[in-house]
Amino acid sequence: METIYTDPALTALYDTLNPAGEDTDFYLRCARSGDHILDVGCGTGLTALHLARHGYSVTGVEPAAAMLAIARQNDVGRQVGWVQADARTLDLADRFDLAIMTGHVFQVFSADEARAVLEGVFRHLRDGGRLVFDSRNPLHRAWETWTPQLSARRVHVDGFGIVEVYHAVTAVEGEWVSFVSEHRFLDTGALKSSRSRLRFPAASEIEAVLSEAGFTGIELYGNWLGGQWTPDSAEIIACARKS
Incomplete structure (x- = not known):
């Protein structure tokens, strides 16, 4: 695991270097009233806590103990359920209405690992549940x-x-x-x-692996305002659902 996720001196810098912004607001807009939300690779919990403070029930999953320690420390009201686990082998009892993967976490996975993560997320969604995540456009x-x-x-x-x-x-x-x-x-x-x-997977590869994992209604956006994805977009923001 990368040092930035395990060295307390570096994890302490993380939120200052990666503050809430347009991406955080985008994920908040994706949530619907009453959603139970799964934040996969939640890191220091910035987005999970933002969603919880807006009244959503949130579970944050993160493999790095040092990152999760900051998330728990920042969660003074104990609003989020924090779970230390690997997204590739995730096995929770709960089922969710919305799953998110923020901060380009999707890019740490190999093609085989990404497939396992998406299949795991699919299992953890209720019928009609949605997945939203981002990846930089190569x-x-x-x-x-x-x-x-x-x-x-x-x-x-x-x-x-x-x-x-x-x-x-x-x-x-x-x-x-x-x-x-x-x-x-x-x-x-x-x-x-x-x-x-x-x-840096291509947009076509992201669409294909989502489809292979069972997702439908796949849409790609190119920016945090919800603009349609084009080859010139900086981001690939994937939205899909479990039918």
Whole structure:
């Protein structure tokens, strides 16, 4: 598992580096009154808690203990059911009206793993239940901006002071992009690195694997305002249902 998900000093930075935005609002708009929601790969629980604060019943699933510890700490009202589990082998008793996978978590899975995750989510949905998740569009080639010059930024993190962060691609191999994220803690001079590897599946592949998993009514959006997906879109936002 990537260091950014397991090192407490890096997981503490996560929400500051990845704050709520248009994507969080999009997932809130996907929810319907009375929905029981499953957040797969919930991380630090930012979206799960946002949904819970709007009155939804939410279960957050996350394999990384350090991430889940932050989620539980932030859930002062104990509004969310937190489960430490691997999405590929998920086996819960509950059934859900809506399942979400946010923050491009879909891209950490290989093709076989993605199929297992989608089949598992399908089993956990009620008839008529919906799945929504996002993946970066490979045609947009977002990784070309993951350089020290283009990606560098500084953020202030409570308890850590100013942290400088940048990404650097180390390999592009077919669908897979490998990169390193460097975190320099300016107050102490400490440097922490996290190596990551993400898959960039094509829109056609996402539609195909959803169909193979049993989903119907598949729709693709290209931005967080709900615009139709095109080859120029930065995002592939997939919505599908269990008939």
